[in-house]
Amino acid sequence: MIDVKNLYHDYAGNRQYAVEDVSFTIEKGEIFGFLGPSGAGKSTVQNIMTGLLKLQKGEVNYKNQSIRSVGSDFFNNIGVSFEHPNLYSKLTGYENLKYYAGLFKVAIVDPMILLERVGLKEAANKKAGEYSKGMKQRLVFARALINNPEILFLDEPLSGLDPSTGNKIKNMILEKKQEGSTIFLTTHNMYLAEEVCNRVAFINEGKIIAMDSPRNLKLKYGEKSVKVEYREENRVKADIFFLENEKDRFTFNQLINTKEIQTIHSQEATLEEIFIKLTGRGLV
Structure with missing residues (x-):
């Protein structure tokens, strides 16, 4: 049109x-x-x-x-x-x-x-x-x-x-x-x-x-990540892993197998984060 x-x-x-x-x-x-x-x-x-x-x-x-x-x-x-x-x-x-x-x-x-x-x-x-x-x-x-x-x-x-x-x-x-x-x-x-x-x-x-x-x-431009909350030493901790990264994948699997997991949430990049990645500047 x-x-x-x-x-x-x-x-x-x-x-x-x-x-x-x-x-x-x-x-x-x-x-x-x-x-x-x-x-x-x-x-x-x-x-x-x-x-x-x-x-x-x-x-x-x-x-x-x-x-x-x-x-x-x-x-x-x-x-x-x-x-x-x-x-x-x-x-x-x-x-x-x-x-x-x-x-x-x-x-x-x-x-x-x-x-x-x-x-x-x-x-x-x-x-x-x-x-x-x-x-x-x-x-x-x-x-x-x-x-x-x-x-x-x-x-x-x-x-x-x-x-x-x-x-x-x-x-x-x-x-x-x-x-x-x-x-x-x-x-x-x-x-x-x-x-x-x-x-x-x-x-x-x-x-x-x-x-x-x-x-x-x-x-296309966002990095796939997961946020994991787990219990360690009587405290709840949180880490973010980028699963396209081999080292992060290994650490993520190790955490799943060895820690008391509370929550796992997948995350995706926002449009603003992608804009910053492509231009090096924010939207404002």
């Missing part, structure tokens, strides 16, 4: 690329995660894909139509949630959604229904400038859904949210997938990516360094 080929972007015009030779495809109904730290190029790619940044080099195609030639039908069928909320601060939450809804030539979702779903019903008539950071983030997310979009672009949708509210937003993202929406998710939140994404791409310094399903990335 979405095909990005050999994408480059140079803000200063000095061949110092913020995005360099980025390629990927997204299937209809898929949640595709762009995982990387701040400044890695995630938002730049999203802004090019949504027409906010001019396409300099490469191709972005929707159903074989270039982003260069899309018209109003395209914009009527996408929703965008930005990491940094861009709201009309003197309008209420309800007025923000109502005004935005008027820009579309498609059926819209009732703003009050969306405000209730993201937990802002009681603040509907409060000016957006008086909202907290988390409330603004929820309002921007609700705004992205107002036109019931076929394609949804989400940039750090859980930023500034408490765990309970974040879980509510995560479930709404999964609902949109079940309804058939295609979702491009940019984030450094590896827990969100692991829970909702069909596939993820790791981007670092403007380049994609790995791309696959979260499970396949773990199988």
